[in-house]
Amino acid sequence: MYEDKYRMLTKIVRNMKLKKKSLNSSLNDSELEIIRHVIVHPGISLIKIASFLCLDKAIITRYVKKLASLDYLSISIGKDKRERLIYPTNKALQLKVDDNQFERSYYSNLFKDIDLVKQKEFFDVLETIYLKSKELRKNEQKKKI
Numbered sequence: 001m002y003e004d005k006y007r008m009l010t011k012i013v014r015n016m017k018l019k020k021k022s023l024n025s026s027l028n029d030s031e032l033e034i035i036r037h038v039i040v041h042p043g044i045s046l047i048k049i050a051s052f053l054c055l056d057k058a059i060i061t062r063y064v065k066k067l068a069s070l071d072y073l074s075i076s077i078g079k080d081k082r083e084r085l086i087y088p089t090n091k092a093l094q095l096k097v098d099d100n101q102f103e104r105s106y107y108s109n110l111f112k113d114i115d116l117v118k119q120k121e122f123f124d125v126l127e128t129i130y131l132k133s134k135e136l137r138k139n140e141q142k143k144k145i
Contacts, residue, residue, distance in 0.1 A: 034073075
């Protein structure tokens with residue numbers, strides 16, 4: 001019934017990302033996701049990042065080295081000398097703050113002309129969809145283990 005409308009969620013996010021990209025960032029989406037994941041999981045291994053993002057460890061290693069050279073991440077040696085543990089730097093933490101402020105402003109602007117009752121209804125449904133998407137993601141991760 002609404003199949004053609006489902007893609008609107010993706011298109012809204014894509015529009016926001018394109019607007020954000022046009023303002024600055026030389027980082028690609030994968031690099032930004034790595035930074036976000038490391039911020040939430042400081043001290044994470046390359047293998048765990050690769051597993052979460054469903055990317056090859058060699059690709060993650062290249063991205064992490066690049067992000068470390070740009071001072072977004074720091075790399076430490078783990079207990080096993082072959083293991084690398086990844087931590088966010090202050091620059092990464094500031095990037096997250098800046099991104100959050102941009103997104104708040106962008107989405108606030110989209111909703112400014114929509115009455116509060118409709119906004120509440122929308123966000124109640126959106127929260128349900130969000131929780132379901134997290135559940136699906138976790139279930140997919142469990143299948144890989």
